[in-house]
Amino acid sequence: MSKFDLSRRSLLKAGLAGVAASALPYHIARAQGAVTVGIVYVGPRDDFGWNQAHAVAAKALKEVSGVTVIEEENVPETDAVAKSMESMINLDGANLILATSFGYYNPFVVDMAKKYPKVEFRHAAPLWSKDKDPANAGSYFPYLNQAHYVNGVAAGLSSASGKIGFVAAKPIPSVLSNINSVLLGARSVKPDATVRVIFTGDWSLPVREAEATNALVDAGCDVITCHVDSPKVVIETAEARGVKSLGHNASQAPLAPKGFITGAEYKWETIYKSFAADIAGAKTLPNFLVGGFDKDMLRSTPYGAGATEEAKKAADAARAALVKGEAIYKGTLKDNQGKVVVDKTYDNYDPYLDGMNWLLEGVQGSIT
Structure with a gap:
């Protein structure tokens, strides 16, 4: 974590950024059609894994004209992430926040989305609910x-x-x-x-x-x-x-x-570039976005x-x-306890597969 990141948090804690509740930099960015994206990582960007996959996408996003990217790594799944997101909005003028860790969503993304209704918040896990969550929040997730x-x-x-x-x-x-x-x-x-x-x-x-x-x-x-x-x-x-x-x-x-x-x-840049293009074009971002190879997300x-x-x-x-669109789960398949768990061809995005709680016959191991 850089000294700059720490100083931004200190400003918020001291209340100096509170006067930016109306988010003047944000309104300037909007007026000019610019896009400022804040990306928050739970770990280091060079971890050869989850965080690095997002960092690779962030690098690609930085190459898009008119897009500014603000990043902060090693942010725990606590109120620290709320402070980081708020800093990006009030100090950097972010009009899109990408929260990339599972535990960031509730309550942190949800609360920030309610507090800043003109900022778009998107979270890298399929948790957004139309019935209970803010309309300026949402989820995105490729089927790896x-x-x-x-x-x-x-x-x-x-x-x-x-x-x-x-x-x-x-x-x-x-x-x-x-x-x-x-x-x-x-x-x-x-x-x-x-x-x-x-x-x-x-x-x-x-x-x-x-x-x-x-x-x-x-x-x-x-x-x-x-x-x-x-x-x-x-x-x-x-x-x-x-x-x-x-x-x-x-x-x-x-x-x-x-x-x-x-x-x-993951090919997160496909999603991130589409979000940035929507904001630049004053279009409504999708609240729920999923895909796989067919949508160039992997x-x-x-x-x-x-x-x-x-x-x-x-x-x-x-x-x-x-x-x-070739299906992966098709025919009759049993779990490794002998129970039939697949009795037909399922589309790769079928909700039934989202609730998978079994290991197939041929997998040695137990989930209990």
Whole structure:
């Protein structure tokens, strides 16, 4: 955190920015059609994971003419984020706030949106409710499981054993969807492929992540992937053990020059540029925006040395099919307890899949 960020917070605490409640810089920006975007991160921007994915998008946004980007990193999910957002509005003239961590939304984004009705607030998780939340707030979120399905295809054809290891934070629907999608991608090219999962219990536990990776390698997994905030430890540990790896959130390719295959990446800049264009054009921003490969909201990390030529071709084909709307969850599928959980073809955005609370047959592990 820079001294400048701290001084801005000090001004707010001292009340010196209170006179800006009418947000004079904001009105000037509006009058000129300018766009000032404030982006708040819960961790460091160079974490090789969740925060870095947003920072990559922020860099792209800075290259858009007429757009100013204000960033603050390492902001905890406390009233500190409210102070950061308010600072960006009153001191920097922000007319769009992007809150990028799950815990920022309620009450902080909601309260700030009520206090500043002429400022747009958008949050990177599908939490906005039309019935109870302010109209100048909203949610955006790409379905990363589509890119994990592509990861699975590449893994299936890059693994000698067909055993894929998955280090996961918590058994919530989005994580379970990524695990199951890796399995389905792998089994589309290698029907006997399996995924073994270990849950660490939280989003950032580096020691536990290293232990889980080592345990998976010891269990015979020769490809490792994950869903944790920063995959850095997982990827580096896999590389040190001489096994292949698949990325999550952002690019971890530099961390594994020998074993990296590809990765599932968010393409947040597609969303951020569309928001900025709407504000510049005095258009109403969508309150709820989701998508995947079909809406250019995801990308696969360029292939590394761990990807076979066969894997590259199959993964490219799988991604092209998803762009055209090919469904991932189809036919009859059982969970790893023997219960039928998929009995038809589901569109990739079907609400039923949003409530996923099971691991498919072929995934070794438990959510309880």
